[in-house]
Amino acid sequence: MPHPIGQSVGRPFPNRRIKCRLSQELAIHLALPAVICVLFVASVVRSAFGFGEAMVAVPLLSFWIPLQHAAPLAVLASVTVALIVVAQDWKDIHLRAAAGLLASTLIGLPLGLLLLTSSHQHLLRFGLGALIAFFSFYAVAGRSRMKLRIEHKGWMVVFGALAGFLGGAFGMNGPALAIYGALRRWPAANFRATLQAYFLPASTMGLIGFWKAGVWTHAVTHEYLYALPAIVPGVFVGRYISRKLDRDAFLKYIYFALMAVGVVLMVQGATGRQA
Secondary structure, three states: OOOOOOOOOOOOOHHHHHHHHHHHHHHHHHHHHHHHHHHHHHHHHHHHHOOOHHHHHHHHHOOOOOHHHHHHHHHHHHHHHHHHHHHHOHHHOOHHHHHHHHHHHHHHHHHHHHHOOOOOHHHHHHHHHHHHHHHHHHHHHOOOOOOOOOOOHHHHHHHHHHHHHHHHHHOOOHHHHHHHHHHOOOOHHHHHHHHHHHHHHHHHHHHHHHHHOOOOOHHHHHHHHHHHHHHHHHHHHHHHHHHHOOHHHHHHHHHHHHHHHHHHHHHHHHHOOOO
């Protein structure tokens, strides 16, 4: 028997759908100050050190907005930071290294995507975190300084493929690239500019993927536009910080940042959480 107001039984009322949509929009608007602050901090981190903003942005944003919004929003911020840094400091880019690492990423990406469906994700995440943390600790505390003296094509392929593998499996290319840059002992200006030259096309491809999957929505765009006035100054603050550090101090902070990434991955692996 038809419902008295013309709706079939079991179908939600139009006013209920409207109320639900309004409550979601209100929650997003109330979260905007926190979203803006998080993206400012993430932009400073990315601009200062060249990577690591996703480990800051996505977990913190997920406290305030749905994870389906947080991931594409973080990538939009990433593309913005990379675009500004490349435009500012294009003379500091090691173009051969950026191109070689980006091309090599395609080697490891399919294996990483294959591993994405593995039933041992948490164990793999924990193992990866332990490896990154141990390597970084050894690099900081070890007596000998590990480094790659020349831009060796073989090592470039290894670290580029590793970045693709980690990007496909865990959504994070940064640690492998950061380790390569640190081993090459790039000065801060070259380090951050070269990594952004890599991330600009890589993150843009990620955005296209979000758009095709329907995850990049109007709500995400609105949140990004609200946060843009905070993201842009964050780039300049990060640039100022990186320029104030000498090479040895900068590389030490890079290894400390990698240790933090490793610890976060270990916690995620042990607790079964990904954000």
